[in-house]
Amino acid sequence: MIKTENLTKQFSSTLAVDRLTIQIPEGEVFGFLGPNGAGKTTTVRLLTALIGPTSGTALVNGFQVGKQDTEIRRSVGILTESPGMYDNLSAEFNLMTFANLYEVKDPKGQVEKYLRMLGLWERRQDEAGTFSKGMKQKLAIARALLHEPRLLFLDEPTAGLDPESARLVRDFIEELRKEGRTIFLCTHNLDEADRLCDRIGVFKTHLLVVDTPESLRNQLFGRKVVFHLKAANDDLAASLRGLPYVREAKMVEDKILVTLDNPEERNPEIIRLLVGQGAEIQFVGELRHSLEDVYFQLVKNA
């Protein structure tokens, strides 16, 4: 679906995208994370053939950026950072305009389908300017889907939305994912990325890392298991530190926090050891680092 190789974009003295090399297969939801000004929107613009690369290559839906731009624009859907609706025109007119520009075969049918799907059918005759931010965002998503693209670029789809609207949009993205569409999702919302994305790429002018959220957590922080004991003491922690597969074991209040690679296999052994030493285990749980921790760690090190 997307394949880039050393894709670079330079604006006079500013290097916006530096040798980006990624592959995103069909059906994947790819989260593109990075701080403001990292070059995320520039990357989306490059991949949707809105701007041309300075160097490097990119294939989108099998079409080459810079050479087959019209074909790329015809085959992808984009939700831009700002909805950019025609506020004086009705929701229906807005969508009909884009359906015709995308040469949709049954424009009326498609417009009705998405207006109904996103709960805007009853408001179809209202001017887009009278819509709330969330409704405008939904309208913009409908606009991106009218021509049924298999590849969608969503730039900050829930930015500035209230929790309810954000949830609606997220649920809709989830629906799109179930339909098997490929989604390139730029977001600042790390929880959203964690929930929706198969893989994430952390980007700051150049790609820092690409992997699944789970794998990134493990790489950066290892897996941590918390043993809640009735009465913990440092001797118990010290005995665990002696095990070859334990990377770290420390006391945190009445808990022992153990970092290790394969808890599924090693936990029973640790439990046996602790019980053998007289510890009373209340419960055991895995401590999950949030994607936010992963993100900050990566960006800090960049």
Next chain:
Amino acid sequence: MQKVKTILRKEWAEVFKNRMVVFSVIFMPLLFTALPLIFLFATRDAGLSETNSDLPAQFAKLCSPELSGGQCFQVYMSSQMMILFMMMPLIIPVNIAAYSIVGEKTTRSLEPLLATPITTAELLTGKNLAAMIPAVLATWLGFGVYAIGAWIIVHDVAVMKALFDPMWLLAVFVAGPLMAILSVNFSIMVSSRVNDPRVAEQLSAVVIVPLLAIFFGQISGLFFLDSKLVLLFSLVLALIDGVVVYLAVRLFQRETILTRWK
């Protein structure tokens, strides 16, 4: 062609919701049509007995020998006003065209629009026609109303013949649309380069200056428009239009427009 029609429909639906634009498209043709009719009405009783020989040479140039001095004066005064019909297609579309690109920038609708498979030529043709058609139609309609009004007021075949000689028909039906093309493309060019709609309108208004020079040139007697001059003017205008259209397309750099706009 389907995409051009879509842009045209969208532009009109948007533009004609703006009362100021509707006002400028209706008010200016009304005013510019009424003015020459008022002149004709005011001079309807000009001394019909006076002869051509009493008139200054530049007046007499306009008139055939069968017109009296009064009739000739009537023709002369009305001819000055006829330039208003050349101004209309130049002025009316400025508002629409100047806003066409920068307006999309300010409402942030340009990026989704450029993300569609529309070509630059299709987009600019749609924007061009959306601004040109109302201006040219309003001009022609105003001219038609003027012709009927003039006949009612003057009711004189000789004067009507002088008023509606081929030169003015050429000016209104050929030079007029050519001027609209110039005005629209110049305004679109400005609109795609600036970031503020007010700046776009101010800069686009510059296009009227050459025609004002012709207007004042003729009023002051520096020169008189005749068929040859209007024909020459139209040919030069067609050439300038070609250059301006080329420049408008060349200067419409999608990337620059998107990335320079904050």
